[in-house]
Amino acid sequence: MRAGTALLAAASLALAASVAARAEFLQPSGVAEPVDDHAVLEGMPRLLSDFGFFENAPEQEPARGVTPYRLNTPLYSDGAEKLRFVYLSKGASMTAQGEGLLDIPVGGALIKTFAFGEGADRRLIETRVLLHRAEGWLALPYLWNAEQTEARLAIAGARVDLTTPKGEAISYRVPNKNQCKECHGLDGAVTPIGPKARNLAHDWLGEMVAAGRLDSVPAEADQLPVWEQRDSATLANAARAYLDVNCAHCHRPGATASNSGLDLRWEQKSPEALGIGKRPVAAGRGAGGHLFDIVPGAPDASILTYRMASSEPGVAMPELGKATVDDDGLDIVRRWIAEMAP
Amino acid sequence: MIARLSIAAALLATAASALAATHNVAPGDDAQQALQEALILAEPGDEIVLAAGRYTLTDGLSLDVDNVTVRGAGMDGTVLDFTSQQGSGEGMLVTSDNVTLRDFALENPKGDGIKSKGADNIVYYRIRVTWTRGPHPENGAYGIYPVESTGVLVDGAKVTGASDAGIYVGQSNGITVRNSIAEANVAGIEIENSRNALVEHNVATRNTGGILVFDLPALPVMGGGNVIVANNLVVANDTPNFAPPGNIVAGVRRGTGILVMANDKVLIENNILSKNPTAPVMVIAYTQSFEDERYNPLPRDVVVGENLYDGGGYDPQLEGAEMLLGAFGGELPPVLWDGLGSLAAVEGTSGWSLNLSEQGKGLDGAQPGPLTVSAPSSEFDRSGIGAPAELDARLGG
Numbered sequence: 184m185r186a187g188t189a190l191l192a193a194a195s196l197a198l199a200a201s202v203a204a205r206a207e208f209l210q211p212s213g214v215a216e217p218v219d220d221h222a223v224l225e226g227m228p229r230l231l232s233d234f235g236f237f238e239n240a241p242e243q244e245p246a247r248g249v250t251p252y253r254l255n256t257p258l259y260s261d262g263a264e265k266l267r268f269v270y271l272s273k274g275a276s277m278t279a280q281g282e283g284l285l286d287i288p289v290g291g292a293l294i295k296t297f298a299f300g301e302g303a304d305r306r307l308i309e310t311r312v313l314l315h316r317a318e319g320w321l322a323l324p325y326l327w328n329a330e331q332t333e334a335r336l337a338i339a340g341a342r343v344d345l346t347t348p349k350g351e352a353i354s355y356r357v358p359n360k361n362q363c364k365e366c367h368g369l370d371g372a373v374t375p376i377g378p379k380a381r382n383l384a385h386d387w388l389g390e391m392v393a394a395g396r397l398d399s400v401p402a403e404a405d406q407l408p409v410w411e412q413r414d415s416a417t418l419a420n421a422a423r424a425y426l427d428v429n430c431a432h433c434h435r436p437g438a439t440a441s442n443s444g445l446d447l448r449w450e451q452k453s454p455e456a457l458g459i460g461k462r463p464v465a466a467g468r469g470a471g472g473h474l475f476d477i478v479p480g481a482p483d484a485s486i487l488t489y490r491m492a493s494s495e496p497g498v499a500m501p502e503l504g505k506a507t508v509d510d511d512g513l514d515i516v517r518r519w520i521a522e523m524a525p
Numbered sequence: 526m527i528a529r530l531s532i533a534a535a536l537l538a539t540a541a542s543a544l545a546a547t548h549n550v551a552p553g554d555d556a557q558q559a560l561q562e563a564l565i566l567a568e569p570g571d572e573i574v575l576a577a578g579r580y581t582l583t584d585g586l587s588l589d590v591d592n593v594t595v596r597g598a599g600m601d602g603t604v605l606d607f608t609s610q611q612g613s614g615e616g617m618l619v620t621s622d623n624v625t626l627r628d629f630a631l632e633n634p635k636g637d638g639i640k641s642k643g644a645d646n647i648v649y650y651r652i653r654v655t656w657t658r659g660p661h662p663e664n665g666a667y668g669i670y671p672v673e674s675t676g677v678l679v680d681g682a683k684v685t686g687a688s689d690a691g692i693y694v695g696q697s698n699g700i701t702v703r704n705s706i707a708e709a710n711v712a713g714i715e716i717e718n719s720r721n722a723l724v725e726h727n728v729a730t731r732n733t734g735g736i737l738v739f740d741l742p743a744l745p746v747m748g749g750g751n752v753i754v755a756n757n758l759v760v761a762n763d764t765p766n767f768a769p770p771g772n773i774v775a776g777v778r779r780g781t782g783i784l785v786m787a788n789d790k791v792l793i794e795n796n797i798l799s800k801n802p803t804a805p806v807m808v809i810a811y812t813q814s815f816e817d818e819r820y821n822p823l824p825r826d827v828v829v830g831e832n833l834y835d836g837g838g839y840d841p842q843l844e845g846a847e848m849l850l851g852a853f854g855g856e857l858p859p860v861l862w863d864g865l866g867s868l869a870a871v872e873g874t875s876g877w878s879l880n881l882s883e884q885g886k887g888l889d890g891a892q893p894g895p896l897t898v899s900a901p902s903s904e905f906d907r908s909g910i911g912a913p914a915e916l917d918a919r920l921g922g
Contacts, residue, residue: 339561342583342611356612360565361587361620368620371643436745442642442672442696444744455743455816462813463771464744467636467666467689470771486771497636497665502614 218246220272223292223314231310231325231334236270236294241307241331243296248273250396254382255407256424259509261355262348263297263308269378270294276396279388282381282403282450284374291315293375299345299355308343309357310334313367313375320373322363353506362503370437381406381449382428407449413515422519423449425512429501445476458487459523466490469498479523488517545570552578564588564595575629577602585613585634591621594919597629600653600683607634615640615670616654619647625919627651633658638668638684646676648919656686660709660767667693668710671700673746678912680704680920688767689774690715691732694722696746701912703727711768712737712777713759718744722752723911733766734777735759735801740787741773742811742820750789750825751910754796759783761800776812778803778842787811787822792905794830798859802840806832806876810865814885822884823866828901830871834859837875844888852893853877860896869901 218235222228231240238244245251249270257265271277272290280286287293293313300306307327314321325334326341340359346352358365367373380388385405391397407424408416416424427449433440434447443464446456455461458476463469463486471489478484490500491513499505548563548571550556560580563573569592577598582605588595597603607616616634619626619641630653631638638654641647654668668684671677672695682705684691691710694700700722706729707713713729715737716722722738729735736759740749759782768775777784780803785791787810798805806829811822838857843849849857860876862868865884870876876896883890 338565339558340584354611356584359561359587361561361589361618362613364589364620365587365618439642441745461743462773464741464773465637465666465670465672465689465693465695466772468663468769469636469666470769472770474771495635496610496612497614497634502636503612506612 216246218248218270218272220290223270223272223290224316227323227336227338229336231312234292234312236268236292236312240334243298243307249294250391250394252378252383252387254377254428255384255405256382256410256413256421256428258377258428258504259512260297260504261353261507263299264305266296266298267377268294271396276398277391278398279380279401279404281401282406283379285378285380285383285397287315287375287378289315289317293378295377299347306345307331307334308345308355309337309341311358311363313373320367320375322367322373323360324357324363326357347507349507349510351507355506356504358503365439365503366432366501368439369435376432377428380404382424384409418515418519418522422515425515429509429512433501458485467497469493469500471498477520477523478525480521480525482517482520485520488513488520491516545572547571548573549576550574551576552580556580557582557584561586564590564593567593569593572596575603575605579604579606581606581609582616583609583611585610585615585618585636587618587620588624589620592623593621594625594627595629596625596627599628600630600651603629605629605631607631610635615665618642619644622646624648625650629653630655632656634665636665637670638665638687640667640670640672641674641677642671643673644671645674646913646916647671647674647678648916649677649679649682650920651681652679653683654687654691655684656688659686660688660711660764661686662688662767662769664688666690666772669693670695672696675699676913676916677701678916682706683708685709687711688769689772690737693717694719696744697722699909699912701725701916706730707732707735709764711764711766711774713762715739715774716749716752717741718746718749720749720751721910724752724754725756728758728760729762729782730758730760731764732762733764733768733779734774734781734784735762736783737774737777737781738783738785738788738791739773740789740811740821742815742817742822747817747820748789749787750791751906752785752788752791753905753907753910754783754791754793757783757796759796759798759801759805763800763802780804780838780840780842781807783807785809785824785827787820787824788827789821789825790906791824791827792830792907793828794832797833797835799835802838803842804838804857804861805834805836805859807861808866808868809861809863810881810884812885812887824868825866827866827868828870828905829860829868829874829876830901830905832859834875849893858896862896862898868898870896870898872900874898 270292278286296310326337327334341357388400413421426447431447493499572594575597615637622645625648627650656664666689677700679702687710690712691707713732717739782801782805837859858875864880879891
């Protein structure tokens with residue numbers, strides 16, 4: 184019975200889509216439409232444009248209420264350029280929670296577009312949205328079309344052949360909806376990862392406060408070094424920031440890799456929890472013949488760096504969102520381990 | 526693909542239906558997409574039916590919906606082939622509760638086979654995970670891998686070639702592993718940092734070690750115990766250890782039948798043990814040094830009941846093997862204890878002890894001698910051991 188209903192619904196949706204396409208065609212361009220709060224709060228919009236997050240989506244020009252931001256130390260994603268935005272509904276304001284995540288009220292959203300190529304050659308691959316709904320956060324991936332005019336919901340993910348900035352030809356993985364949760368899951372619920380006050384610039388936070396979009400700039404803000412300026416940070420801070428941002432969404436209590444006992448969060452102080460002298464649990468061949476996650480003074484004998492240096496499934500870390508090795512990140516972590524007193 | 530997606534979205538839009546639905550998936554060029562969509566769009570109560578055939582998969586699959594059944598056409602009929610897998614750390618990941626996986630196979634996943642994490646009351650029924658090239662250090666670590674879960678039933682499974690453990694249950698509670706075959710893995714069946722586990726009526730053969738019961742330090746869940754290993758056929762576990770070095774099972778000696786390391790209250794009885802050349806039964810403390818103050822490295826209240834021993838350690842992979850064999854008249858007695866913690870054995874149990882006095886110091890202080898332990902002082906407390914009874918009810922049909 185449900186199959187019949189579904190077919191009918193599919194048919195009517197297809198009809199609606201063709202009508203929508205015509206409507207778009209008729210609509211004069213350049214009119215700034217507000218974000219559709221209904222789309223943020225309910226349903227599973229098929230098209231990225233259904234949200235209205237962008238005034239000009241192909242150019243990634245945000246709509247009213249959508250503010251771009253950057254993270255001091257970002258997550259590596261095969262060298263993708265990442266365009267990050269936060270949306271707050273009219274009159275809504277975020278609340279700082281110490282150094283942690285900014286509390287974005289229901290009705291808000293985080294939007295992140297992944298692009299490869301520079302200037303006129305830039306190609307948008309996918310846009311991931313995190314929607315804060317009454318029942319919690321929902322993560323959805325949208326895949327851009329070849330014409331770069333629209334991104335469609337790709338609930339089962341996709342693979343896209345592309346060339347990274349380093350010139351490596353890869354099969355880039357757009358995550359499926361469940362894989363979103365593999366990184367964004369904490370204690371069984373979906374949560375944002377990026378916008379923690381400690382990884383956001385004072386200036387940006389100040390601007391948000393001035394705009395009435397944030398209650399205060401917490402004292403613990405802006406701790407993680409700006410990645411491009413990591414040479415002026417201590418090796419430990421640069422490496423720990425990198426591990427926090429690239430690994431700790433899984434390697435922490437309550438998250439996907441909690442059973443490993445490895446906790447790479449910025450605030451973790453225990454050397455063993457950070458992997459120093461810690462034996463692997465379920466690493467399998469990912470251990471690469473090494474005995475400990477981190478062997479002080481010996482990056483070549485450490486599992487952590489062995490797995491970071493691999494792009495092979497079953498060995499490579501992170502498990503998702505990585506087809507190529509991040510040479511810069513690996514370099515920082517290797518130097519940090521090398522510097523440790525044995 | 527676009528057409529598929531819009532149908533998927535439409536299904537989602539009508540997802541309000543309370544009726545359990547069946548999602549049929551068949552092999553084909555879009556199997557990856559179709560199968561993953563079904564796993565995402567399923568609603569509680571739904572069943573995903575995988576038609577017979579070989580599914581070529583390039584990425585790991587995942588299920589995050591409670592109360593879903595994934596049913597194939599038999600462990601030799603429906604094969605999920607991960608030989609060309611390009612991403613993910615396992616073939617299939619389950620993160621929701623009350624899931625039943627039954628009657629299908631996974632072949633050659635790059636990492637683990639099926640991992641279920643924080644997935645309470647899960648049933649694995651007649652699931653096969655095979656690394657087709659046989660033992661190889663670059664095979665994935667675990668075949669069937671439930672972890673951090675309460676309520677785990679593995680029945681009728683078959684795992685071959687895992688470079689760590691074929692069937693591995695970790696950091697879980699309320700577990701039954703039965704009627705399953707673990708062949709040519711490093712560890713056949715491993716119960717690690719878990720409580721209330723029943724391992725019965727399995728066949729463990731051609732592994733490096735047949736059945737392992739471990740408790741390890743520095744993990745979120747420790748204090749493993751209340752484990753029964755009974756009525757298993759543990760024979761010819763003689764495959765040289767092919768685990769990548771660095772893993773705890775890389776230290777398992779070729780020819781170990783049933784191994785208990787650390788743990789509290791373990792019963793080993795009514796097993797048939799034959800051709801396990803190092804030790805049919807081995808009970809030892811955690812062998813490494815550790816710093817975790819919460820951790821107890823000793824085996825406590827381990828009971829060796831009646832078992833059928835067809836010989837003992839006739840070709841032990843142990844330091845000083847020749848001397849030991851000489852001392853014990855050509856073959857080591859079937860039960861090996863390191864002398865740490867507490868062990869009881871029924872009268873007539875033939876064994877030997879290393880008589881170690883300190884944990885984590887290697888074999889330097891060993892003073893091998895005949896096993897002298899007392900008989901069990903009371904009936905083993907079986908209450909609460911095994912998977913919740915309601916999981917059995919799902920095996921019908």
